[in-house]
Amino acid sequence: MAKPLRKDAQRNRDLLVAAARELFAERGLDVPLEEIARCAGVSIGTLYNRFPGRADLIDAVFADRVAATRVLAEEALDMPDAWDGLVRFLTGVCEMQAADLGYNALASERGPYAAASEEAVAEGYALMRRIVARAQESGTLRPDVTLEDMVFVVWGHARTVEATAAIAPRLWRRHLALLLDGLRTPEPSPLPEPPLSPEQARRAMSP
Amino acid sequence: MAKPLRKDAQRNRDLLVAAARELFAERGLDVPLEEIARCAGVSIGTLYNRFPGRADLIDAVFADRVAATRVLAEEALDMPDAWDGLVRFLTGVCEMQAADLGYNALASERGPYAAASEEAVAEGYALMRRIVARAQESGTLRPDVTLEDMVFVVWGHARTVEATAAIAPRLWRRHLALLLDGLRTPEPSPLPEPPLSPEQARRAMSP
DNA sequence: GGGGAAGTTGAGGGTGCCCTCAAGTAGGTA
DNA sequence: TACCTACTTGAGGGCACCCTCAACTTCCCC
DSSP states (O other): OOOOOOHHHHHHHHHHHHHHHHHHHHHOTTOOHHHHHHHHTSOHHHHHHHOSSHHHHHHHHHHHHHHHHHHHHHHHHHSSSHHHHHHHHHHHHHHHHHHOHHHHHHHHOOSTTTTTTHHHHHHHHHHHHHHHHHHHHTTOBOTTOOHHHHHHHHHHHHHHHHHHTTTOTTHHHHHHHHHHHHHBSSSOOOOSSOOOOHHHHHHHHOO | OOOOOOHHHHHHHHHHHHHHHHHHHHHOTTOOHHHHHHHHTSOHHHHHHHOSSHHHHHHHHHHHHHHHHHHHHHHHHHSSSHHHHHHHHHHHHHHHHHHOHHHHHHHHOOSTTTTTTHHHHHHHHHHHHHHHHHHHHTTOBOTTOOHHHHHHHHHHHHHHHHHHTTTOTTHHHHHHHHHHHHHBSSSOOOOSSOOOOHHHHHHHHOO
16 A cells, blocks of 8 residues: 555645546547646646656546446346346447547557556456356357457447547447347357457457 | 659659558558658658658559459449358458558548548449448348448458457458348347438548 | 759758656645 | 655656758750
8 A cells, every 4th residue: 555645746646637537538548648737737747746657647547447347247247138248248338438538448449558457457358258158158149259259349349439429429339239230149150260369369459 | 634753753753652552551551751751762852742741642552452442342243142242342341451551541540541532432432332232132231231330330340450460360251250240131130229321421430 | 965944852940749857835743 | 833855846858750941963855
């Protein structure tokens, strides 16, 4: 546990996180740090005192979203119908993506920020793996897709979510429905290539 | 028709386009112009003489790909089976995306370069609309998707193509198959939102 | 082959962002 | 109140890229 900050320092920290949360949500993860500082009414030097790099600020801003994603996954696992659980989880993730450009980027962009709190990500993956497995065991999710497939599918979908968020904020529901129809069991065609291993997927997403 | 370039100028122009083609393919559309000039063995000033801005260079580099896409679409329309034609077209586009990061970005990124030769894009859309309509008339493509849906689907898919091109260059075939299963008619679930109008789609893709 | 138009060059100014650090300020403890 | 430490400040150096322009070189036509 780190020693507590001085009162003014803590206040500034909170202001910074709040400003960053707002700007990240509106404009993505690439907002200039100087703008965040200005928007928080604090100097750029203070920002660097509190957060050595952009990634630390991102960690602080999105800690609650990571937690929310976890809760979402647990709720999905608690739903009586496995397919409903899967749909619920994907819908929830897309909702957050549509509401927050920063979250979208974090959940979908390959790049330097994916590192945010390694073990939280690992936990999230473990939960998602259970959601997928459960849906497959129930016979509703086609048996030949893997978690890695799902991640890429969502990843691609994120771009649509982002592009249409401003113009038709609910359109992603349409595309998600389209996508889910491809994941259902009824008459899947054989898939032409083997899936990615978890390790390969990891490498593909953080170059 | 513009007046012909002097011999050396034409040679330099060709060198620049060749260098740009290579660098765009390897590293995307954001390569520094100075690097392109250096790689062509020409000064940055010459590059600016020949191409006032990055977009002009992009136009020159990808003119043939735009033409190739058009040919692909026409071939698809000539295939006896409408569904095969659709698959053929989508596969061809993904192949080009996987082989060339620049083409991928051009076909998928929203941003300042989408403008490349307006009327060529319009023609391409018209052809794609026919491919979609034909597949729907044949009863194989679900009737409730529109061209605009397809564009976004491909658009999202492009991100997967790009991410996995280096690690598993054929993986996109797997994801395309998944996607096509969602587009087939058999048991489509009702889509929850109305599609985008062409105008809305245009706005969504070039902010 | 000579003159002028066409083309080339690359240093340099502009911009936007990153990050640092020496000097100044304000909390908190005695 | 006084002092020490934690904290803040913002000008400024660094970097990467964009783009320009005055001086120089090359081509091409007469």
